[in-house]
Amino acid sequence: MGTGNSIALSKPGEEYRVHYLNAKYGIKSWLLTTDHKRIAWLYFISTSFFFVIGGLAATFMRLNLVSPQGALVQPATYNKLFTMHGTIMIFFFLAPAVPTVLGNFLIPMMIGARDVAFPKLNLLSWYIFITAGATFLWCAISGGVATGWTFYTPLSSTYTNTHVISAAMAVFISGFSSILTGLNFIVTIHKMRAPGMTWFRLPLFIWALYATSIIFILAMPVIAITMALLVVERIFHVGIFDPALGGDPVLFQHLFWFFGHPEVYILILPSLGVISELIAAFSRRRVFGYEFVAFSSFAIAFISFLVWGHHMFVSGQSIYAGIFFSAMTMAVAIPSAVKVFNWIATLYKGSVALDAPMLYALGFIGLFTIGGLTGLYLASTGLDIFLHDTYFVVAHFHYIMVGGAIMGYMGGLHYWWPKMTGKRYPEHWARVAALIIFIGFNLTFGPQFILGVEGMPRRYATYPPKFQFLNIMSSAGASILAVGYLLPAIYLLWSIKYGPAAGPNPWGAKGLEWTTASPPPVHNFDVIPIVTEEAYAYGHEPAVVGSAAS
Amino acid sequence: MTQEAPSSPSATAGFAHIERKRLYIAIWITLLCLTALTTAVAYVDLGGAWNTVVALLIAVGKASIVVLFFMHVRHVIERMIRVVIVAAIFFLALLIIITVADIATRGMLSSPHWLTPSFFLW
Ligand SMILES: [Cu+2]
Numbered sequence: 001m002g003t004g005n006s007i008a009l010s011k012p013g014e015e016y017r018v019h020y021l022n023a024k025y026g027i028k029s030w031l032l033t034t035d036h037k038r039i040a041w042l043y044f045i046s047t048s049f050f051f052v053i054g055g056l057a058a059t060f061m062r063l064n065l066v067s068p069q070g071a072l073v074q075p076a077t078y079n080k081l082f083t084m085h086g087t088i089m090i091f092f093f094l095a096p097a098v099p100t101v102l103g104n105f106l107i108p109m110m111i112g113a114r115d116v117a118f119p120k121l122n123l124l125s126w127y128i129f130i131t132a133g134a135t136f137l138w139c140a141i142s143g144g145v146a147t148g149w150t151f152y153t154p155l156s157s158t159y160t161n162t163h164v165i166s167a168a169m170a171v172f173i174s175g176f177s178s179i180l181t182g183l184n185f186i187v188t189i190h191k192m193r194a195p196g197m198t199w200f201r202l203p204l205f206i207w208a209l210y211a212t213s214i215i216f217i218l219a220m221p222v223i224a225i226t227m228a229l230l231v232v233e234r235i236f237h238v239g240i241f242d243p244a245l246g247g248d249p250v251l252f253q254h255l256f257w258f259f260g261h262p263e264v265y266i267l268i269l270p271s272l273g274v275i276s277e278l279i280a281a282f283s284r285r286r287v288f289g290y291e292f293v294a295f296s297s298f299a300i301a302f303i304s305f306l307v308w309g310h311h312m313f314v315s316g317q318s319i320y321a322g323i324f325f326s327a328m329t330m331a332v333a334i335p336s337a338v339k340v341f342n343w344i345a346t347l348y349k350g351s352v353a354l355d356a357p358m359l360y361a362l363g364f365i366g367l368f369t370i371g372g373l374t375g376l377y378l379a380s381t382g383l384d385i386f387l388h389d390t391y392f393v394v395a396h397f398h399y400i401m402v403g404g405a406i407m408g409y410m411g412g413l414h415y416w417w418p419k420m421t422g423k424r425y426p427e428h429w430a431r432v433a434a435l436i437i438f439i440g441f442n443l444t445f446g447p448q449f450i451l452g453v454e455g456m457p458r459r460y461a462t463y464p465p466k467f468q469f470l471n472i473m474s475s476a477g478a479s480i481l482a483v484g485y486l487l488p489a490i491y492l493l494w495s496i497k498y499g500p501a502a503g504p505n506p507w508g509a510k511g512l513e514w515t516t517a518s519p520p521p522v523h524n525f526d527v528i529p530i531v532t533e534e535a536y537a538y539g540h541e542p543a544v545v546g547s548a549a550s
Numbered sequence: 551m552t553q554e555a556p557s558s559p560s561a562t563a564g565f566a567h568i569e570r571k572r573l574y575i576a577i578w579i580t581l582l583c584l585t586a587l588t589t590a591v592a593y594v595d596l597g598g599a600w601n602t603v604v605a606l607l608i609a610v611g612k613a614s615i616v617v618l619f620f621m622h623v624r625h626v627i628e629r630m631i632r633v634v635i636v637a638a639i640f641f642l643a644l645l646i647i648i649t650v651a652d653i654a655t656r657g658m659l660s661s662p663h664w665l666t667p668s669f670f671l672w
Pocket of ligand 1: 260261264310311
């Protein structure tokens with residue numbers, strides 16, 4: 001890495017250069033910032049905090065499942081643990097993580113802008129997010145909620161005596177944060193692109209976030225209103241979902257999953273975008289079939305609004321609706337496969353470098369494919385009756401959420417870490433951590449596929465003794481996975497202080513974000529760049545003319 | 551942000567502002583009246599499905615007024631904003647139509663007799 005040389009050269013320059021991290025100091029300069037890069041850090045700290053809380057809940061669950069009778073907690077507590085795990089991971093970690101951390105930091109940098117379109121609104125989104133998160137923590141502290149993250153009626157509206165209202169309000173509030181973020185991103189991508197940055201020169205990460213933002217705006221209002229209706233029914237006994245009051249419990253499932261399935265794509269689409277960036281950068285090739293990869297994000301976003309009933313095959317839903325939802329779900333496989341095949345075609349004859357971000361990307365492709373294909377099992381109405389609410393479902397969506405979304409987030413975090421901090425992380429440790437995460441992940445969730453097929457239902461604190469071996473295997477894998485997550489937490493923090501200086505473009509990658517200094521100046525670019533080339537123009541002259549690279 | 555811009559609020563602009571205020575108050579009163587109407591109708595049994603039909607008609611009317619006036623959709627000419635409005639209505643329609651389609655066909659549990667094997671095997 002030529003550290004000695006670069007330090008000798010950079011010391012005088014690096015020390016005195018003003019950038020977004022050292023331009024201002026003090027808590028106020030962070031909590032009142034409108035700089036998209038600093039807001040990204042606010043989100044990074046808060047979502048990481050929620051990841052730890054959600055992870056702790058999962059730890060207790062896995063510990064409990066070591067013994068068939070439940071090794072640790074009462075069944076009622078177990079119900080609260082999985083509700084806390086699901087709600088926090090989905091609403092307060094996975095949904096915001098990639099868009100608000102990497103997206104906030106990178107959208108203006110990638111399109112050659114000085115900030116997002118509405119910087120104050122951006123900060124407001126974070127405060128709303130924090131309010132929502134605090135509301136949920138308050139719910140957890142005051143006794144928790146035991147409905148599962150899906151809040152199904154009539155359990156949530158009538159039968160449970162846990163704290164449904166504060167949990168529902170937390171989800172309600174968090175929706176507005178996402179709506180504002182989505183709005184901000186869409187306007188930014190439309191209006192703030194640098195001269196020459198045409199739509200088909202945009203990095204695929206931007207296309208993916210654009211599609212995600214549309215889902216934010218279309219799906220989040222529906223969950224907000226559904227949670228509001230739930231609260232109204234619980235407090236005022238207005239008949240909406242409770243049959244005793246003239247309501248329909250399946251209506252709740254319709255409303256919830258109209259949001260809920262697109263939500264899955266809110267979680268995975270940004271990571272799909274990250275993977276496109278990583279594959280291009282570490283195989284030194286333009287992404288094969290750029291247009292197809294870009295439009296497949298929109299195809300996924302659109303179809304995601306037509307598949308929600310695949311969560312309701314055993315709810316008493318009409319069999320004709322079931323047929324429709326099953327067919328539509330099969331159709332999502334097409335744009336998803338378009339992405340996977342195009343990534344593999346990009347790797348073909350590329351000069352592949354196996355740095356840590358690329359290890360995450362390659363891991364992602366395999367795990368996402370397993371997650372996607374097992375989704376087709378569940379989309380088949382007949383098979384789903386057998387597999388519904390078993391550990392097969394749990395394994396399936398964790399392959400998408402953890403094996404997909406989090407792997408993409410980790411890969412992106414490592415890839416852009418030098419840009420965000422100006423420091424390099426220790427590459428060998430990062431490779432080891434990526435490997436540990438991959439192994440730990442498969443050990444945790446692989447056995448759950450078998451448990452599901454053998455008939456172990458999800459969301460139970462106890463189980464028949466014959467399932468113990470695979471459960472212990474899963475818990476052991478989870479502890480390896482935890483080590484895998486702990487390592488990056490340590491070495492990334494270490495690198496902020498002790499890592500070698502990264503320089504503007506440590507990966508030799510294309511893209512406007514790599515043409516400016518690391519960490520970037522307060523307004524990203526000293527001179528607004530003029531774009532003259534396609535995205536990922538590897539093997540050509542530099543992508544940008546007229547930008548002052550550091 | 552732009553509301554208090556003291557640069558040049560000309561006489562006509564001020565007039566338009568007052569006009570708009572009156573319009574908004576008129577719409578607000580209309581909405582209140584329609585709410586009262588909904589409540590009143592709820593006490594009258596119109597027979598069968600008509601209770602729901604009338605309630606929904608009033609609700610759609612209120613929603614339209616809000617969208618057209620309060621959300622300024624009445625004056626929108628920019629193409630991009632029209633696209634957004636149409637898309638929003640489209641996705642709302644998807645939610646309602648597919649949900650209603652489920653409820654409407656839930657009872658049809660058996661196939662029509664000409665689709666069953668016994669029809670062909672007699
Ligand atoms: Cu789904």
